[in-house]
Amino acid sequence: MWKNYFKIAIRNLSKNKLHTGINLIGLTLGLGVSTLIFFFVQFESNFDDFHSESDQIFRIQRFESEDGEINASFSTPIITAPTFAEEFSQVTHTTRLVSGAAQAYLDEEITQNQPYLMVSPEFLEIFSFRLLQGAKEQVLQDKFSVVITEEISKKYFGDANPIGKSLLMKMGDNYEEYKVSGLLENLPANSSIKFEVLMNDRNLDFNVAEQNQNSWFNVYGDTYVKLNNASDKVSVEAGVENMMKKVLGEQYKPGEYTFTLQPIAEMHLTENPDPGMVETTRPSLLWILAGIAFLILLIACINFTTMAIGRSATRAKEVGVRKTMGADFGQLVFQFLTEAFLTTIAALVFGLILAEALLPVFNNLFDKQLDLVYGPTQLLILGGLVVLITALAGAYPAFFMSSLKPIKVLKGNLSIRFGKQALRKGLVAFQFFISFVLIASTLIMVNQMEAIRDYDLGFDQDMVVLVDIPDVPSTSFVKSINESFAQAEKYRQALEGRSEVQSAGITIATYGDDAFWDGGFPTEDGKQFNFRLNFVGGDYLKTLGLELVSGRDLNSEAGSDGNAVLINETFAKAMKWEDPLGESLPSNKIDNHEIVGVVKDFNHNSLYKEIEPVILAKSPEAVFSGINMLMISSGTNPKVMVKGSGTDFEVFKTMLENEWNRVFPMEAFSFSFLDEAVQKEYVADERLGKMVFLAACIAILIAAMGLFAMAALSIAGRTKEIGIRKVLGASSWSISWMFNKEFLIITVVGVLVALPLSLYFMQGWIEQFAVKEWPSWLNFTLLGFAGIAFTIAIVSAQSFRATQMNPVKTLKDE
Numbered sequence: 001m002w003k004n005y006f007k008i009a010i011r012n013l014s015k016n017k018l019h020t021g022i023n024l025i026g027l028t029l030g031l032g033v034s035t036l037i038f039f040f041v042q043f044e045s046n047f048d049d050f051h052s053e054s055d056q057i058f059r060i061q062r063f064e065s066e067d068g069e070i071n072a073s074f075s076t077p078i079i080t081a082p083t084f085a086e087e088f089s090q091v092t093h094t095t096r097l098v099s100g101a102a103q104a105y106l107d108e109e110i111t112q113n114q115p116y117l118m119v120s121p122e123f124l125e126i127f128s129f130r131l132l133q134g135a136k137e138q139v140l141q142d143k144f145s146v147v148i149t150e151e152i153s154k155k156y157f158g159d160a161n162p163i164g165k166s167l168l169m170k171m172g173d174n175y176e177e178y179k180v181s182g183l184l185e186n187l188p189a190n191s192s193i194k195f196e197v198l199m200n201d202r203n204l205d206f207n208v209a210e211q212n213q214n215s216w217f218n219v220y221g222d223t224y225v226k227l228n229n230a231s232d233k234v235s236v237e238a239g240v241e242n243m244m245k246k247v248l249g250e251q252y253k254p255g256e257y258t259f260t261l262q263p264i265a266e267m268h269l270t271e272n273p274d275p276g277m278v279e280t281t282r283p284s285l286l287w288i289l290a291g292i293a294f295l296i297l298l299i300a301c302i303n304f305t306t307m308a309i310g311r312s313a314t315r316a317k318e319v320g321v322r323k324t325m326g327a328d329f330g331q332l333v334f335q336f337l338t339e340a341f342l343t344t345i346a347a348l349v350f351g352l353i354l355a356e357a358l359l360p361v362f363n364n365l366f367d368k369q370l371d372l373v374y375g376p377t378q379l380l381i382l383g384g385l386v387v388l389i390t391a392l393a394g395a396y397p398a399f400f401m402s403s404l405k406p407i408k409v410l411k412g413n414l415s416i417r418f419g420k421q422a423l424r425k426g427l428v429a430f431q432f433f434i435s436f437v438l439i440a441s442t443l444i445m446v447n448q449m450e451a452i453r454d455y456d457l458g459f460d461q462d463m464v465v466l467v468d469i470p471d472v473p474s475t476s477f478v479k480s481i482n483e484s485f486a487q488a489e490k491y492r493q494a495l496e497g498r499s500e501v502q503s504a505g506i507t508i509a510t511y512g513d514d515a516f517w518d519g520g521f522p523t524e525d526g527k528q529f530n531f532r533l534n535f536v537g538g539d540y541l542k543t544l545g546l547e548l549v550s551g552r553d554l555n556s557e558a559g560s561d562g563n564a565v566l567i568n569e570t571f572a573k574a575m576k577w578e579d580p581l582g583e584s585l586p587s588n589k590i591d592n593h594e595i596v597g598v599v600k601d602f603n604h605n606s607l608y609k610e611i612e613p614v615i616l617a618k619s620p621e622a623v624f625s626g627i628n629m630l631m632i633s634s635g636t637n638p639k640v641m642v643k644g645s646g647t648d649f650e651v652f653k654t655m656l657e658n659e660w661n662r663v664f665p666m667e668a669f670s671f672s673f674l675d676e677a678v679q680k681e682y683v684a685d686e687r688l689g690k691m692v693f694l695a696a697c698i699a700i701l702i703a704a705m706g707l708f709a710m711a712a713l714s715i716a717g718r719t720k721e722i723g724i725r726k727v728l729g730a731s732s733w734s735i736s737w738m739f740n741k742e743f744l745i746i747t748v749v750g751v752l753v754a755l756p757l758s759l760y761f762m763q764g765w766i767e768q769f770a771v772k773e774w775p776s777w778l779n780f781t782l783l784g785f786a787g788i789a790f791t792i793a794i795v796s797a798q799s800f801r802a803t804q805m806n807p808v809k810t811l812k813d814e
Contacts, residue, residue: 033694048267285688347389348385506540548600
């Protein structure tokens with residue numbers, strides 16, 4: 001019996017090749033893209049689940065209250081880890097994570113700047129990163145030992161066994177020898193914590209003074225704890241207040257400084273703009289992508305259903321005959337569902353082939369390392385999709401057509417036109433609605449991102465190269481900055497006389513939300529004033545084309561203007577200064593400083609944020625003496641900003657590298673482009689826009705095939721009517737308009753509903769930008785007309801061909 005069901009289903013599918021082909025192509029496109037998206041969503045939802053006892057691992061989050069405003073951060077004091085271990089018996093292991101980078105080489109061969117992660121010895125006992133060589137209890141015990149990944153081992157040691165070999169890394173003023181004590185398997189793609197080299201956190205002595213290591217008001221990196229049980233989280237958080245009273249004494253004020261524990265399962269998926277030292281994905285992105293996948297599948301299923309309705313008259317006679325021959329309702333339902341199932345299975349096979357082909361493009365688009373692994377979870381997803389599509393696509397023909405009365409069907413007086421047509425038109429209209437929502441959303445996103453790209457940021461980013469200057473680590477933060485700037489000045493002066501260079505400046509920060517440092521000081525009236533801070537040197541304003549509203553620029557000579565600062569217009573407005581020159585920063589502690597100029601407002605943040613008060617200074621001494629808050633997100637090593645004077649970049653780059661090798665013969669040369677740093681801030685939304693555009697293209701293609709098939713079925717069922725109309729003198733144009741009118745009404749309804757709804761749906765997305773630009777109504781009007789023209793072209797092509805048929809042939813069988 002089962003064999004017969006499949007035989008009949010295959011015969012029906014092969015008999016109606018157009019119907020089957022369109023369904024197959026539509027479902028293949030839908031399943032290929034949606035499978036990729038659903039696997040991606042599943043991959044992102046399972047970050048960090050490879051750690052054994054992951055429910056017992058938590059990251060510590062710090063909360064500070066200033067003027068009633070609570071600031072949250074995952075950066076914690078160095079002393080946090082040992083204090084939690086000492087104060088809470090529920091804590092079994094702790095580790096600090098402090099990132100850094102150092103020049104590294106092997107056998108006198110200079111390599112690139114090598115990132116590293118300073119961790120506590122218990123790091124590998126907390127996290128389940130797979131150690132290929134070495135014992136996890138021992139590999140991080142020695143201060144001058146490192147654990148490296150397979151990738152880094154290959155980079156430095158080739159195919160040789162790295163254990164026991166040495167790597168020289170510049171820590172402080174000298175190169176230190178670090179022996180490789182452990183080899184890690186390359187990190188899982190779904191790890192939020194990324195690193196290449198692990199070293200013992202006792203190396204913090206090179207960067208952080210002892211008093212800062214024991215301070216509760218200096219923060220460095222993240223802190224993780226592992227508890228006896230996941231339920232201990234509540235009791236640990238309840239005891240934090242007593243711990244802070246004990247360690248801070250009289251300095252502690254209830255509610256002003258506290259900590260909570262974040263499960264590591266919640267680290268990766270977050271909308272938090274300050275996620276700490278982990279790789280994150282916005283949950284809203286996953287919801288949007290999952291919605292896109294569902295909509296594409298829905299359009300493909302609608303194609304299946306609408307074409308089943310269009311062929312209902314033919315299939316109705318089949319149902320009548322089979323019922324007369326003894327087939328019951330259940331058997332007919334199963335027959336129709338079998339056809340839908342076979343079509344879906346075939347589409348799934350082709351869809352998986354398509355997904356594999358699109359995988360490199362998808363990974364490149366979202367900068368991921370997704371693999372299509374068909375494990376139990378993935379097979380369950382695929383099985384669920386097959387069942388869902390079979391039910392969605394086959395439900396109408398299976399249950400509606402199987403319920404028809406055979407006597408009415410065989411007598412020819414069955415009237416299902418009204419219900420059939422209403423449902424068919426409704427489904428086609430819904431297809432157009434989905435397609436136009438995606439198209440309109442794409443239009444809105446493209447227009448907004450174009451506005452972002454064309455927006456005048458207030459500075460010149462063209463042909464500006466950023467050259468990284470080696471950091472000079474020191475336990476004195478001020479000394480580290482000053483000595484690093486002295487190194488940068490050497491290189492800047494080497495470039496000054498070159499004809500390829502227009503100008504060169506020095507900067508700590510470049511551009512973006514995490515570039516300029518966050519600073520704050522108490523004003524004379526006791527309130528907290530927060531601002532953005534950057535340390536600069538050389539011809540910083542000239543290189544970026546920044547304008548002065550009043551006053552003068554900082555002197556470009558090294559050692560001059562050590563107490564001078566520049567502010568931006570927003571800073572002056574916040575202070576309500578009409579003439580800021582000669583004014584002092586309103587802090588009762590900042591001495592020995594002078595405001596020498598006001599810079600015209602420029603976008604130091606990305607365009608997601610408004611312009612904030614900014615201070616530009618040459619020396620930390622001009623600002624640090626009076627601030628009570630400093631948060632650093634972008635690193636402390638300076639960059640030399642070089643604006644080229646010509647168009648031959650290769651010549652320009654060669655000159656930069658030659659001068660570098662002359663000034664820093666033992667250091668690696670690395671550079672980047674300022675305009676790339678600017679565009680990097682919008683990568684996530686650029687990627688989302690491309691994905692929505694791709695979805696819109698697929699939706700249009702599927703809807704076009706559906707419209708083509710429905711027009712063909714509609715015309716095929718009315719060939720005799722066309723013949724009669726032609727005999728009676730109707731023109732080809734009037735007959736074509738008769739069919740176009742029906743589908744145009746559907747298109748117009750879909751467009752009129754889709755456009756306002758797309759504006760509503762995209763409101764939340766566009767609100768995240770400080771600079772917003774909606775497309776004009778002319779663009780939406782043109783989009784609507786394009787949809788109408790699209791429908792006319794498809795329907796007219798079908799109807800015109802039908803009008804060219806000889807009416808004698810269509811009427812002779814009557």
